[in-house]
Amino acid sequence: MDASISLFELGWQTYFQQQLSLDDLEAHKIARVCRVEPSNYTLLSEQGLISLAVQPSQPNMTIGDWVIVNSDNQFVRKLDRSALFNQEQKLIASNIDTVLIVSALDDNFNIELIKRYLELVHEAESDAIVVLTKADLCDETEVDEKRDRVQRLNPLLMIETVNTKSAEPVEALKSFFKKGKTIAILGAPGAGKSRLVRSLIDLDDANTHFSVAQDSLFRLPNGSVLLDSPELRELQASEAMSSASGLEVVAKLAEKCRFNDCTHSNEPGCAVRKALDDGEVEEQRVKAFKRANFSYDEDSSSKSKPHDKFHRSAHSDARARKHSITE
Ligand SMILES: Nc1nc2c(ncn2[C@@H]2O[C@H](COP(=O)(O)OP(=O)(O)OP(=O)(O)O)[C@@H](O)[C@H]2O)c(=O)[nH]1
Numbered sequence: 564m565d566a567s568i569s570l571f572e573l574g575w576q577t578y579f580q581q582q583l584s585l586d587d588l589e590a591h592k593i594a595r596v597c598r599v600e601p602s603n604y605t606l607l608s609e610q611g612l613i614s615l616a617v618q619p620s621q622p623n624m625t626i627g628d629w630v631i632v633n634s635d636n637q638f639v640r641k642l643d644r645s646a647l648f649n650q651e652q653k654l655i656a657s658n659i660d661t662v663l664i665v666s667a668l669d670d671n672f673n674i675e676l677i678k679r680y681l682e683l684v685h686e687a688e689s690d691a692i693v694v695l696t697k698a699d700l701c702d703e704t705e706v707d708e709k710r711d712r713v714q715r716l717n718p719l720l721m722i723e724t725v726n727t728k729s730a731e732p733v734e735a736l737k738s739f740f741k742k743g744k745t746i747a748i749l750g751a752p753g754a755g756k757s758r759l760v761r762s763l764i765d766l767d768d769a770n771t772h773f774s775v776a777q778d779s780l781f782r783l784p785n786g787s788v789l790l791d792s793p794e795l796r797e798l799q800a801s802e803a804m805s806s807a808s809g810l811e812v813v814a815k816l817a818e819k820c821r822f823n824d825c826t827h828s829n830e831p832g833c834a835v836r837k838a839l840d841d842g843e844v845e846e847q848r849v850k851a852f853k854r855a856n857f858s859y860d861e862d863s864s865s866k867s868k869p870h871d872k873f874h875r876s877a878h879s880d881a882r883a884r885k886h887s888i889t890e
């Protein structure tokens with residue numbers, strides 16, 4: 564449905580409005596990036612889709628960015644961002660107000676991954692809400708116990724426990740879906756992201772889509788916007804990756820270190836360092852492993868069996884990297 568999109572429906576807010584000049588108001592158009600290709604950006608505006616060729620003189624842009632173009636649809640400038648997700652200098656998505664961190668309450672419950680997603684959201688300067696799915700598959704004590712573990716990460720954290728196969732998510736989440744808010748979803752494969760989305764919006768309803776020619780921005784209840792993109796899915800998958808099989812590789816190496824309490828920094832006989840120097844393991848994995856080990860030390864309840872966790876979640880990794888939330 565290409566007709567009648569308002570800027571507010573696209574996630575426009577005071578923060579961006581304040582950056583406009585008189586020229587912008589009188590002669591320019593405001594648009595939001597909804598697709599990034601190597602040589603082209605696609606933007607959504609009140610006037611419909613705009614195609615913008617990538618030029619060396621432009622700043623790097625990403626999905627979610629607000630852009631000013633002139634009446635000939637030429638780039639004028641990019642507005643300052645309220646939030647930005649990036650990974651190793653690569654821009655992932657911008658201007659996301661709230662991220663739903665989705666994690667299942669069943670055997671795939673993974674507190675380390677929730678923690679990691681919370682870090683990402685914090686670094687991006689967005690807000691997080693943890694949505695614990697599959698509450699219907701667990702008994703009440705188990706739900707309470709896992710919810711408490713998440714709450715202990717941060718006493719102020721918003722947490723909702725839901726069964727995505729019911730109408731619960733809409734009830735639980737609609738107060739967070741305020742007009743003009745941009746929402747994204749992060750979660751491991753199988754966590755229930757697609758089910759959650761389908762419990763919130765009707766993807767067969769043309770009204771849910773701003774335009775048939777893009778599949779990154781959708782209308783959510785109460786005038787919020789859902790942002791989903793291949794880059795964001797890749798980010799969440801790579802984090803899920805480093806939480807499981809990726810760490811297992813390093814854990815196996817660490818068993819061969821000379822010292823039991825090796826920190827894999829510069830101890831003699833460190834098998835992890837050697838593998839790094841020999842290029843047999845990626846630095847990213849080692850970093851993720853150190854991060855995870857550090858948190859095991861903090862949380863004695865899971866310290867005893869980090870390997871169980873690697874094995875348990877390793878199989879879920881193998882499942883699809885790039886499944887869209889909505890499929
Ligand atoms: N009983 C129950 N099943 C659920 C719930 N949420 C998701 N499921 C089921 O769990 C499975 C995975 O859910 P999806 O929504 O496809 O998970 P996803 O996060 O989109 O997974 P990927 O697309 O692989 O990343 C599906 O079979 C769902 O029906 C829930 O709250 N309760």
Ligand SMILES: [Mg+2]
Nearest residue numbers: 757886887888
């Ligand atoms: Mg999915």
Ligand SMILES: [Zn+2]
Nearest residue numbers: 820825827833
């Ligand atoms: Zn070592």
